[in-house]
Amino acid sequence: MKDTDRFWSPALRGLRAYTPGEQPQGDGWIKLNTNENPYPPSALALQRMAEVVNDSLRLYPDPQALALRETIAGQHGLQVDQVFVGNGSDEVLAHAFMGLLRHGRPVLVPDISYSFYPVYCGLYGITCQQVPLDDDFRVRVADYLQPNGGVVLPNPNAPTGIVLPLDALRWLLERNTESVVVIDEAYVDFGAESAAALINEFPQLLVIQTLSKSRALAGLRVGFALGHADLIRALTTVKDSFNSYPLDRVALAGAQAALADQAHFTDTTQRIVASREWLATRLAALGFECLPSSANFLLARHPQRSAAQLQQALRERKILVRHFNQPRIADHLRITVGSQAECEALVDALSDLLAPIQNANEVASA
Amino acid sequence: MKDTDRFWSPALRGLRAYTPGEQPQGDGWIKLNTNENPYPPSALALQRMAEVVNDSLRLYPDPQALALRETIAGQHGLQVDQVFVGNGSDEVLAHAFMGLLRHGRPVLVPDISYSFYPVYCGLYGITCQQVPLDDDFRVRVADYLQPNGGVVLPNPNAPTGIVLPLDALRWLLERNTESVVVIDEAYVDFGAESAAALINEFPQLLVIQTLSKSRALAGLRVGFALGHADLIRALTTVKDSFNSYPLDRVALAGAQAALADQAHFTDTTQRIVASREWLATRLAALGFECLPSSANFLLARHPQRSAAQLQQALRERKILVRHFNQPRIADHLRITVGSQAECEALVDALSDLLAPIQNANEVASA
Numbered sequence: 250m251k252d253t254d255r256f257w258s259p260a261l262r263g264l265r266a267y268t269p270g271e272q273p274q275g276d277g278w279i280k281l282n283t284n285e286n287p288y289p290p291s292a293l294a295l296q297r298m299a300e301v302v303n304d305s306l307r308l309y310p311d312p313q314a315l316a317l318r319e320t321i322a323g324q325h326g327l328q329v330d331q332v333f334v335g336n337g338s339d340e341v342l343a344h345a346f347m348g349l350l351r352h353g354r355p356v357l358v359p360d361i362s363y364s365f366y367p368v369y370c371g372l373y374g375i376t377c378q379q380v381p382l383d384d385d386f387r388v389r390v391a392d393y394l395q396p397n398g399g400v401v402l403p404n405p406n407a408p409t410g411i412v413l414p415l416d417a418l419r420w421l422l423e424r425n426t427e428s429v430v431v432i433d434e435a436y437v438d439f440g441a442e443s444a445a446a447l448i449n450e451f452p453q454l455l456v457i458q459t460l461s462k463s464r465a466l467a468g469l470r471v472g473f474a475l476g477h478a479d480l481i482r483a484l485t486t487v488k489d490s491f492n493s494y495p496l497d498r499v500a501l502a503g504a505q506a507a508l509a510d511q512a513h514f515t516d517t518t519q520r521i522v523a524s525r526e527w528l529a530t531r532l533a534a535l536g537f538e539c540l541p542s543s544a545n546f547l548l549a550r551h552p553q554r555s556a557a558q559l560q561q562a563l564r565e566r567k568i569l570v571r572h573f574n575q576p577r578i579a580d581h582l583r584i585t586v587g588s589q590a591e592c593e594a595l596v597d598a599l600s601d602l603l604a605p606i607q608n609a610n611e612v613a614s615a
Numbered sequence: 616m617k618d619t620d621r622f623w624s625p626a627l628r629g630l631r632a633y634t635p636g637e638q639p640q641g642d643g644w645i646k647l648n649t650n651e652n653p654y655p656p657s658a659l660a661l662q663r664m665a666e667v668v669n670d671s672l673r674l675y676p677d678p679q680a681l682a683l684r685e686t687i688a689g690q691h692g693l694q695v696d697q698v699f700v701g702n703g704s705d706e707v708l709a710h711a712f713m714g715l716l717r718h719g720r721p722v723l724v725p726d727i728s729y730s731f732y733p734v735y736c737g738l739y740g741i742t743c744q745q746v747p748l749d750d751d752f753r754v755r756v757a758d759y760l761q762p763n764g765g766v767v768l769p770n771p772n773a774p775t776g777i778v779l780p781l782d783a784l785r786w787l788l789e790r791n792t793e794s795v796v797v798i799d800e801a802y803v804d805f806g807a808e809s810a811a812a813l814i815n816e817f818p819q820l821l822v823i824q825t826l827s828k829s830r831a832l833a834g835l836r837v838g839f840a841l842g843h844a845d846l847i848r849a850l851t852t853v854k855d856s857f858n859s860y861p862l863d864r865v866a867l868a869g870a871q872a873a874l875a876d877q878a879h880f881t882d883t884t885q886r887i888v889a890s891r892e893w894l895a896t897r898l899a900a901l902g903f904e905c906l907p908s909s910a911n912f913l914l915a916r917h918p919q920r921s922a923a924q925l926q927q928a929l930r931e932r933k934i935l936v937r938h939f940n941q942p943r944i945a946d947h948l949r950i951t952v953g954s955q956a957e958c959e960a961l962v963d964a965l966s967d968l969l970a971p972i973q974n975a976n977e978v979a980s981a
Contacts, residue, residue, distance in 0.1 A: 253818050253845035256795050258717035266855030269678050280674070289670035298865070302664045304655035306834035306869075308646070309827070312635050336702050339858040347738075351624035372713075372856040429622050452619050461675070468672040468864035479619035489632030490738040492705040498834035499664070499865045503672075 260374065267368045270571055279591050282569035284407075284436075284546050286465035287588035288517040290503075291510035294466070298503040310501055312493045317505045321473055324508060325445045330478040333485060334504075336495040338435055338459035338472025339365060341484070344491070345455060345474065347373050348483040349429045354398035359388055361577055363407050363433065382406075382577075386540055386548075388413050390421040400425060403433040405441050408573065408583040410542025412441045422451045429480065431455045438463035438518050439525070440543030445475050452477040462545060463518050464507045471496065471504040521545050525586040531596045532584075535603055536610070550580040553606050559599075566598050626740065633734045636937055645957050648935035650773075650802075650912050652831035653954035654883040656873055660832070663872035664865050676867055678859045683871045687839055690874060691811045696844040699851060700870075702861040704801060704825035704838025705731065707850070710857070711821060711840065712739050714849040715795045720764035725754055727943055729773050729799065748772075748943075752906055752914075754779050756787040766791060769799040771807050774939065774949040776908025778807040788817045795846065797821045804829035804884050805891070806909030811841050818843040828911060829884050830873045837862065837870040887911050891952040897962045898950075901969055902976070916946040919972050925965075932964050 254262075270283035289295075318332040325332075335341035346369040350356050355378035358366040362379075370377035380392050386409045393400050400421070405412045422430060430453055432444045437458065444456050455476040461467035474484060488495060496504075507514075529539045529547055537549040550556060560572040560582060571583040586592065600607075620628075636649035655661075684698040691698075701707035712735040716722050721744035724732040728745075736743035746758050752775045759766050766787070771778045788796060796819055798810045803824065810822050821842040827833035840850060854861060862870075873880075895905045895913055903915040916922060926938040926948060937949040952958065966973075 251845060253843060255793065256715055256819060256846060257849045258714050259719075260717060261714050261849055261852055264852055264856055266852055267859060268855075269675070269859040272675055272677055283675055285675065286673045288673070290672050295668055295670075295672070298668045299665055302661055302668065302865070302869075304661075306656050306661070307652045307654070307831040309635070309638055309649055309651065309833040310836070311638055337858055337860060339860070343857045348624055348627050349622055351626060353625075368856045372853070427621065453622060465673040467675040467860075470676070470860060470863040477619060479617060480622060483623045483627055486627055486630055486632055487738070489634075490630055490734045491709045492703055493633060493635040494703060494705070494833075494836055497836040497863070497866055499668070500863055503668075 264371050265368065267365045271569060273569065277567050279568045279587065279594055281585040281587050281591065281595060282571040283467070284462060284585045285467050286462060286517065286521070286545070287591060288465055288520065290465040291507045291513040293510045293513070294503045294507035297506035298499050301498050301502040306498055310494050310496060310498045314496055314501055317496070317501050320505045320508050325475055327445070327448065327475060328478070331448065331475055331481055333474040333481045334496060335472050335488070337461065337470040338433070338457050340495060341457050341472045341474050342431070342433065343369055343372070344484045344487040345431055345457070346370065346375060348487040349455065349480060350399035350401070350431070351375055352398035352428065354396055356399045356401060357393050357395070357397045358401045359406060361386060361406070361409060363403050364573070366401055382409070387411055390417045393421055394424055397425070397428050399429045399431065401431040401433065403435065404444065405436045405439070405543040407436060407544065408546065408548050408571070408578065409540050410436070410544040410546055410548055411540055412543040415442045415444065415447070418444055419447060422447065422454060426453060429453050429455055431457060434458045435462055436544035438514070439522055439545045448475055448477065452479065455480050460504055460507060463514065465517065466503065466507055469500050469503050471500050520589070521586050524589050524592050527589070528584070528586060528592045528596070532599070535596070535599055536606070546583050546585045548578065548581050548583050550582070551603070554603065556580050556582045559602065562602050563598060568595055568598055630737050631734065633731045637935060639935065643933050645934040645953065645960055647951040647953050647957065647961060648937040649833070650828060650951045651833050652828060652883065652887070652911070653957055654831055654886065656831040657876035657879040659876045659879070660869045660873035664869040667864050667868040672864055676860050676862060676864045680862055680867055683862070683867050686871045686874050691841055693811070693814065693841060694844070697814065697841055697847055699840040699847045700862060701838050701854070703827065703836040704799070704823050706861060707823050707838045707840050708797070708799065709735055709738070710850045710853040711797055711823070712736065712741065714853040715821065715846060716765035716767070716797070717741055718764035718794065720762055722765045722767060723759050723761070723763045724767045725772060727752060727772070727775060729769050730939070732767055748775070753777055756783045759787060760790055763791070763794055765795045765797065767797045767799065769801065770810065771802045771805070771909040773802060773910065774912065774914050774937070774944065775906050776802070776910040776912055776914055777906055778909040781808045781810065781813070784810055785813060788813065788820060792819060795819050795821055797823060800824045801828055802910035804880070805888055805911045814841055814843065818845065821846050826870055826873060829880065831883065832869065832873055835866050835869055837866050886955070887952050890955045890958050893955070894950070894952060894958045894962070898965070901962070901965055902972070912949050912951045914944065914947050914949050916948070917969070920969065922946050922948045925968065928968050929964060934961055934964055
């Protein structure tokens with residue numbers, strides 16, 4: 250124990266923080282490791298941001314972020330008091346764990362899921378109970394019918410990409426009525442149906458979305474939550490006890506304009522979905538097994554090659570993909586769907602790396 | 616109790632959140648209520664921000680904020696691992712309460728001070744012990760020599776504006792060696808000496824600064840902490856368990872450029888200090904008692920007029936000042952030092968409002 254360790258709050262010791270994907274310095278990388286959007290943000294959003302980079306930055310932003318929340322509410326057919334915004338959906342999730350999921354009972358999350366959930370639990374002293382996905386890596390909602398202080402499900406799930414149909418979620422919400430169910434929809438716009446449509450039916454439902462993925466604004470840090478006004482008030486109470494102004498003026502303006510640009514959104518998400526289907530087909534042709542993804546990434550394993558070694562070999566060719574060294578998916582790579590050109594470069598590199606195996610397989614089956 | 620209250624984490628009930636100063640909508644206000652800078656941010660910073668409002672926003676920011684932290688470290692003669700950055704100094708403070716001040720013993724703060732400190736304590740289940748300022752509203756460091764889980768002192772203090780000399784702080788640091796001492800230097804650039812110079816001597820010292828005041832970037836949300844690398848690691852552990860990327864790309868770039876623009880900084884802070892001295896003299900001439908301020912605001916009371924009524928009367932003239940309805944300072948107004956023109960408008964309005972009293976006093980003393 251170091252001399253200065255006594256200064257750390259005891260609850261911090263043993264905390265295992267989240268490790269974000271690598272952000273490489275320098276150019277020339279094909280970055281398929283952090284599920285960023287390969288296409289630029291809305292030009293209208295960039296223009297609006299440039300407009301607010303001016304003397305008004307000397308003034309605090311609107312602590313209530315009213316204009317942005319009104320835009321979001323309008324898009325989802327909700328009232329403004331059913332919308333909360335934060336500094337990226339990670340902050341919104343953190344406030345949800347603090348404000349809505351700390352009840353002295355375990356919070357249920359899938360065993361293969363966003364690895365930040367157990368970290369939040371650690372930070373706030375919540376027991377995290379991991380519920381196994383089934384053998385096909387699917388969420389079985391019936392497994393969540395057990396005493397809990399809350400349920401957190403990403404939809405589509407990450408890093409599997411597998412979607413949970415809305416009727417399965419409804420089935421769960423009809424039975425889990427005494428604790429909050431958080432649906433983390435970071436990837437919803439690439440092929441899932443939003444649970445936002447269920448909010449006025451279920452007061453325990455909190456839906457969280459982000460502008461980092463489908464809106465191509467990971468660098469701007471904006472996320473939001475939708476839910477019953479009483480849930481939103483809990484998040485606001487945490488926020489106003491933590492940081493009154495979580496979103497700067499540029500982020501507020503940019504987010505509002507990006508959400509309003511439906512044409513750019515539709516165009517780019519459709520291109521990503523098309524590239525995903527193309528990439529899945531090509532990966533299968535190379536011998537990979539891909540889970541059926543409704544997100545902007547694929548989780549894939551090659552039966553004859555170690556995922557860690559493949560990741561490293563791709564890295565040497567300046568292609569980054571993500572590998573999670575954890576049970577059940579240690580054989581898999583999570584590959585972000587890049588632009589079509591990036592997907593093609595990846596397939597070329599993999600073809601090259603797998604050529605010896607391909608050749609051997611052809612000989613064996615000949 | 617509402618039907619949905621069961622969803623709130625129990626610890627949230629009874630929490631009294633911080634109330635930020637009013638951000639009025641519409642134009643024409645003279646805003647002397649939230650200690651914003653009356654001058655624009657550095658033109659170089661605005662230019663740099665405009666440059667990064669581009670396609671790169673689709674990518675996550677550097678989670679380590681290395682470039683910005685190197686700039687800050689260089690300016691204070693510290694190593695980069697002695698610097699932490701966050702989404703406004705409010706977030707940095709919150710992480711300090713969570714990571715360094717939760718020890719099951721009370722945290723000591725002045726009774727008249729930044730009203731967010733007790734709120735953080737409430738959020739994290741820390742007992743907040745308020746230590747009275749002396750009758751002249753000064754911090755007596757000897758009063759802090761009592762068992763504690765940490766000490767938090769703003770310097771200059773807010774809303775008094777009174778500075779604590781560095782030798783008094785050193786005296787305290789030599790005696791309070793077993794818990795962290797946080798010096799909140801939000802207003803340091805308007806007339807106090809930074810405790811950053813003591814960091815390499817005292818491993819328990821954490822200094823927190825912001826770009827919201829002297830750098831005129833309240834709308835950008837950037838703050839930072841300086842301290843022993845082990846204290847910074849604690850803050851980083853909290854951050855990486857909360858939100859990996861607290862600063863967006865625009866804020867990172869703008870903050871770095873703003874800190875580098877020393878000429879603009881010196882010019883604008885000097886103008887504010889000059890206006891503060893002018894305003895203090897004129898307020899005294901109107902019968903106000905002003906505390907000696909080293910910040911960009913004045914705490915003033917008029918012996919013959921209620922502060923709440925004065926605030927309201929000023930508001931009707933579209934001038935906002937802040938009134939804290941709390942013991943010991945309920946008779947005072949906290950007046951941000953605006954531009955010289957704004958200060959003159961305030962003095963004109965007050966002269967007008969106080970004319971009946973002035974006249975009566977003149978008659979009485981004739």
